[in-house]
Structures are given as C-alpha cells and as structure tokens.
Amino acid sequence: MEIVQYPQFDEKLYREKLDNGLEVNILPRSGYHKTYGILTTDYGSLDNKFVPLNKSKMECVPDGVAHFLEHKLFEKKDHDAFDLFGHYGADANAFTSFTNTSYLFSTASYPQKNLDILLDFVQEPYFNEKSIEKEKGIIGQEIKMYEDDIDWRFYFGMLQNLYPEHPLSIDIAGTVESIAKITVQNLYDCYWTFYHPQNMNLFVTGAIEPKETMNWIKENQAKKQFMPISDIKRANPENDESGQDIIPYRMLELDTQRPKAAVGIKGLDQVPAGREGLIYKMRIDMLLWLLFSDTSVSYLRLYNEGVIDDSFDFMFQLERGFHYASINSDTDDPQRFCHDIIAILENADQLLKGQYTQFNLAKKELIGRQIHSMNSLESIANQYSGRLFNGATIFDRVAVIQEMTLEEVLTAGKEFIRSEAVSVYQILPKEGN
Known part of the structure; x- marks a missing residue:
C-alpha cells in the first residue's frame, strides 16, 4: 500500500491498485465519527458511442443511458440497495455527470457492512424489461420537470450555444424520446464495458483504520469474478477547436419576471495532461475570481450601477474532453450586462497587470476556502x-x-479568453410579462 503524505496538514492518504484494476484511496480522519465512501466509474452521458465488451464494432446507444443505468443499479431482483443501506444506518445516493457516475454512502455505524453493500450492489447488475419500462416513466417525468425549470434551461441554453453539435448540449438524463429507446441490452452493454473495476476508483474517508479497511475491500473483491482487463474503446465526441461551431448569440422568451443573461467561453486551448491540468484549472479559477468575485473592482462597479444583483455567478468547468466558463446573472439590462462582461474578459490583462496586492489577497482567500x-x-x-x-x-x-x-494566471487567461470562443445567451420575459 502506497502512502502519500501531506505534512502541511498532518494527513496521510493510503492508496493501492488491486489486482482487478480497482483504484482504492483511504484517508483516515481522527476525531470523526462518520465514514464516507464513494465509488466512481469513468463513464458519463458523453460516452454514448463505444465498442461494447466482446464486440468489434462501434455502437451508439440512446442519450441518457448512463443516468438510467445509475437509477437501475440500486434495484435488485429481491431487494433495493437503498433499503439495505438504511437498515445499517447509512444514507446513500448517486449522481451522473457528463464524464462520471458515482455511488456513495455516509454512515456513523457498520462501515464494513456498508462498504460491502456499496461494492456489491454496483458490481452485481440486475435488469429486466418490466422494471425498465416502469423507470422510463419515472425518468420521463423527471426530464419534463427540468424542462419547466427556467434555471436549468438557462444552464443548458448556454451549453447549446458553446457545443451545438456535441453531446454536451443534451441533458444528462437524455430526452423523453431517447430514453424510450433504451433496452435491457443497452444497459448490459454499457455496464459490462464501463463498470469493470479497472475503470473505477473507490475513495473512503473518516473514522476508519486504513489497513483494516483495505483488507475489508480486498476480501470483498476476492469473492467475485470479473472479465479479463481490456482497453475501453470509446469515440470521443468531436470538438471543433476552431470555434466555428459556436452560436455567438441566442435568445429565448419564457414566462419569467426578469431577464437572465450569460456570457460563455468555450475552451479552444489545449489542457495539459495529468497534474499540469489541475494547475491550469486552478489558474483559470483564480483569473475568474480576480475579475468577478464580490470584492473585485468590476463586480462592485456593476453591482453599484444596478447591472447585476445577488444572483450573479461565475464558474469554470473542466472535465475529460472539454472545458468552458460561464458568467451569468438576472439583470434588468441584459445587453449592458453582456457588453460589460465581455469587455472585462477581453481587457483582463490590463485590468489585473501589476495587481499583486489583490492577487495575494485572493490567494489567501482561496487557500482558506480549500x-x-x-x-x-x-x-x-x-x-x-x-x-x-x-x-x-x-x-x-x-x-x-x-x-x-500572477503572470502565470494572466498567461493562461490569454490562451483561454478568445473572441471567437465567446457566446451570449439570454432568457427574456415574454411580451406582456
């Protein structure tokens, strides 16, 4: 078992890659009574075209399969995994993103038993036609609910501007039409391809002893048989790195009281691999913080002039195969908002050059948050x-x-912020509102 030490925080991370390929990370925390475990597969809604295990040709599955699969894994032939977790005092949940699916539990008792439940229900699939047809109705209602959520439509509206021909523009849950096409075979093809231990990692932290916990995990895995380890062949979605596919402006009228406006930036630059990618991400996070945090000069000016309010937000997302930023707010003057935000972005170098005091304060703030x-x-x-x-x-x-x-942050910003990468999306009240 490898030990990664963080002396600055008096922490030790214990990690090991098991014979079946599962990557295990264990972080004991003294003084805690709770244990938290999360099991993640490197598989999300973008992975809709791949070569299924033991097949030779690339196949495309309906949008929403990864999310559908997440729902169905909890249900077994004679029980529901949620009930087992509840019986042993644990709260459980799961979530699907564009590139990952995670299953988790939190408990103050029976950590070994709950770890077994987590590993067992994820690693023992059971799907049948009747339950799948029932689930289509449940998830269909969930999709319709989100379609009525203005904030959700606002979020995906910007993604559809930045990635109009990319699976990112499609809801993680899919559409009512796409999930209607999901079959038992689709679920098993996706499961056996992406849920092999070699494509997964387990992170356990809290009131645990690392060697004992690692033994529990190894004992659980030793009882199971898995397919031989093989490379996953997935078709990475095509991503136009020229920016020519970006929709520069789009507007939607809905039943809302106030306009919403967003400025998005599609990442057209190359993100370094490995930990250099983390450094890149943190630099862009810092850049946006310096420009738009609630203590920044730009934020205070826009707030005092009534262009933005407390709904103002900004974010930067970087996952496997894509990265983008979005700056958005409810605003009574959406055109002024977009004009000013774009001007701030395009002049970031001039606005921040030499601002070492502001930069050092921001470093302290972000370190404190971490x-x-x-x-x-x-x-x-x-x-x-x-x-x-x-x-x-x-x-x-x-x-x-x-x-x-600061110089590294500004250099990263120059590469990321490009005029051809910028898009504007607005939701305006219907006439008469």
Whole structure:
C-alpha cells in the first residue's frame, strides 16, 4: 500500500491498485465519527458511442443511458440497495455527470457492512424489461420537470450555444424520446464495458483504520469474478477547436419576471495532461475570481450601477474532453450586462497587470476556502480527481495556489479568453410579462 503524505496538514492518504484494476484511496480522519465512501466509474452521458465488451464494432446507444443505468443499479431482483443501506444506518445516493457516475454512502455505524453493500450492489447488475419500462416513466417525468425549470434551461441554453453539435448540449438524463429507446441490452452493454473495476476508483474517508479497511475491500473483491482487463474503446465526441461551431448569440422568451443573461467561453486551448491540468484549472479559477468575485473592482462597479444583483455567478468547468466558463446573472439590462462582461474578459490583462496586492489577497482567500472544505468528508472525497489530474486530491490544490504567480494566471487567461470562443445567451420575459 502506497502512502502519500501531506505534512502541511498532518494527513496521510493510503492508496493501492488491486489486482482487478480497482483504484482504492483511504484517508483516515481522527476525531470523526462518520465514514464516507464513494465509488466512481469513468463513464458519463458523453460516452454514448463505444465498442461494447466482446464486440468489434462501434455502437451508439440512446442519450441518457448512463443516468438510467445509475437509477437501475440500486434495484435488485429481491431487494433495493437503498433499503439495505438504511437498515445499517447509512444514507446513500448517486449522481451522473457528463464524464462520471458515482455511488456513495455516509454512515456513523457498520462501515464494513456498508462498504460491502456499496461494492456489491454496483458490481452485481440486475435488469429486466418490466422494471425498465416502469423507470422510463419515472425518468420521463423527471426530464419534463427540468424542462419547466427556467434555471436549468438557462444552464443548458448556454451549453447549446458553446457545443451545438456535441453531446454536451443534451441533458444528462437524455430526452423523453431517447430514453424510450433504451433496452435491457443497452444497459448490459454499457455496464459490462464501463463498470469493470479497472475503470473505477473507490475513495473512503473518516473514522476508519486504513489497513483494516483495505483488507475489508480486498476480501470483498476476492469473492467475485470479473472479465479479463481490456482497453475501453470509446469515440470521443468531436470538438471543433476552431470555434466555428459556436452560436455567438441566442435568445429565448419564457414566462419569467426578469431577464437572465450569460456570457460563455468555450475552451479552444489545449489542457495539459495529468497534474499540469489541475494547475491550469486552478489558474483559470483564480483569473475568474480576480475579475468577478464580490470584492473585485468590476463586480462592485456593476453591482453599484444596478447591472447585476445577488444572483450573479461565475464558474469554470473542466472535465475529460472539454472545458468552458460561464458568467451569468438576472439583470434588468441584459445587453449592458453582456457588453460589460465581455469587455472585462477581453481587457483582463490590463485590468489585473501589476495587481499583486489583490492577487495575494485572493490567494489567501482561496487557500482558506480549500482548508475550510477539508473539514467535510464529502468535500475531500468528492474533489478527488481520479485519473483526470493523475490522482490529485484536495490537499494538492493548496500547494498549487501557493506556488501560483500572477503572470502565470494572466498567461493562461490569454490562451483561454478568445473572441471567437465567446457566446451570449439570454432568457427574456415574454411580451406582456
């Protein structure tokens, strides 16, 4: 078992790759009574075209299969995994993103039993026609609910501007039409291809002893037979790196009281592999913080002039195969908002050059936020990057921020912020509202 030490935080991470390929990370936390475990597969809604296990040709499955599969794994022939977790005092959940699917539990009792339940229900699939048809109705209602959510449509509206011909523009849950096409064979093809232990990682943290916990996991895995390890062949979605596919402006009228406006930036630059990718991400996070945090000069000006309000937000997302930023707000003047935000972005270098005092204060603020999040078992485990950043943890992020320079941030910003990468999306009240 490898031990990764973080002396600055008096933490030790125990990690090992099991014979079946499962990557295990164990982080004991003294003084905690709770245990948190999360099992993640490197498989999400974007992975809709791949070569199924033991087949030779690329196949395309309906949109929404990854999310559908997440729902159905809890249900077994004679029980529901949620009931088992509840019986042993654990809360359980799961979520699907564009590139990952995760299953998790949190408990103050029976950590070994709950670990077994987590590994067993994820690694023992059971699907049948009757339950799948029932689930289509349930998820169909969920999709319709989100279609009535203006904030959700606002979020995907921007993604559809930035990635109009890409699976990112499609809801993770799919559409009512696409999930109607899902078959038992689709679920098993996706499961056996992407849920092999070699494509998964397990992170356990809290009131645990690392060697004992690792033994529990090995005992569980030793009882199971898995297919031989093989490479996964997936068709990475085509991503136009010229920006020519981006929709520069789009507007939608809905029953809302106030306009919503967003400025998006599609990442057309190349993200470095491994931990260099984490450094890149943290630099762009820092850039946006310097420009748009609630203590920045630009934010205070826009707020005092009534262009933005407390709904203002900004984010940067980087996952396998894509990255983008979005700056958005409810606003009474959407045209002014978009004009000013784009001007701030295009002049970031001039606005921030030489602002070392502001930069050093921002570093302290972001380091403080990272350290604060270390108090949460969920934050520690959920921020584990898996293979995206070569196994970087929340503890690696502080060192990245500490070593960062303003010049590096501005250089990264120049590569990321390009005029051809910018798009505007607005939701306006219907006439008469």
